[in-house]
Amino acid sequence: MNLLRAADKGCLTAAEAVAAGELFGISGNATRVALARLAAAGLVDAKTRGSYRLGQAGVALDNEVSAWRSAEARVVPWSGRWIAVLTTGLPRTDRAAWRARERALSLLGLRELQGALFVRPDNLDGGVASVRARLASLGVGAETPVFCADQFDDALDQQARQLWNADELMRSYRDGCARLTQWLAGAASLPEGIAAKEAFLIGDHAIRQLVFDPLLPDPLIDAALRRRYRDTVIAFDQQGRAIWSTFLAAARARTTVSAA
Structure with missing residues (x-):
């Protein structure tokens, strides 16, 4: 997927992927298997025979990943409030869905404060609504409560501030x-x-x-x-x-x- 970002017009041939893999000691067969798995997961699509581009799931993830260049524009002054996400009740038996949820929470800088309660400072433009929408685009179900928290006691507030090193x-x-x-x-x-x-x-x-x-x-x-x-x-x-x-x-x- 990183190579697709560098490829001409977002299109990568299997031959180009194999040549890149060889730089890292990855066999051509292993590279082709990786492409097939990405395609099966919907992260890449076969544009033509032996040619790939980002798939629907890949585009959503790539949009989030690629936003790192302009991420500072999303930062607003912090009032001391927190954005909270409660994951209690969300199924853990679906490993793929669980991994996608963990990745989404990490991408938005959320950390677990107490049992299934994840928080981050409310300093992103758009606040709760924006975080909720971004989580949904990354596969976190709409049933997941996303809300603002601003009445932590001093001890819990200090605990939250120390979630990041x-x-x-x-x-x-x-x-x-x-x-x-x-x-x-x-x-x-x-x-x-x-x-x-x-x-x-x-x-x-x-x-x-x-x-x-x-x-x-x-x-x-x-x-x-x-x-x-x-x-x-x-x-x-x-x-x-x-x-x-x-x-x-x-x-x-x-x-x-x-x-x-």
Whole structure:
């Protein structure tokens, strides 16, 4: 799915996927099996024979994942209120549905406060209605209660504020800025295949961190440092996309020559 974002017009051929997999020591057969499983899950669709694009389920997930670039625009001042989601009564026997629900809660920065009660600061534009809609788009049923909570006692409020490790988050922002900036400075001297592999691994880690970033407000974290890290990741992602576009174009050209 990450490769589909870098592919020309959002379309990835099996040959391009196999060439990319080989960079990471993944066999062509394993890559094709992965594509088939993604297709079975509705995350990708076969556009033509041997050519894939995001499927309906993949588009919904990709829309949420891809929003990391503009996520700061969703942040509003925090009044101290919380958005709460109560998952009591939701079935756990359906493992696929349970995993999708856990992923959705994590994507929106929700953490479990007490038995099945998940919370996050109410500092996102649109408040409860927006969070409810985003959870629904990610497969969390409409029957799930999503509401605002603003009368925690002092002890519970302090417990909620400590659900996220702010020191670890800020350290990851600082270290990430340094690591990405250093790689970008030396990227031009790397062979094409090595540059593509490293850009994927380093960029994927950085983007995943931002995708699952809880977007905490200033009283809980240094939001300016988070914004600086996001700007650095955006610059890295632009360079990484250019590298992968070149790599996939070369793989496509080799396939065309072989077929001829």
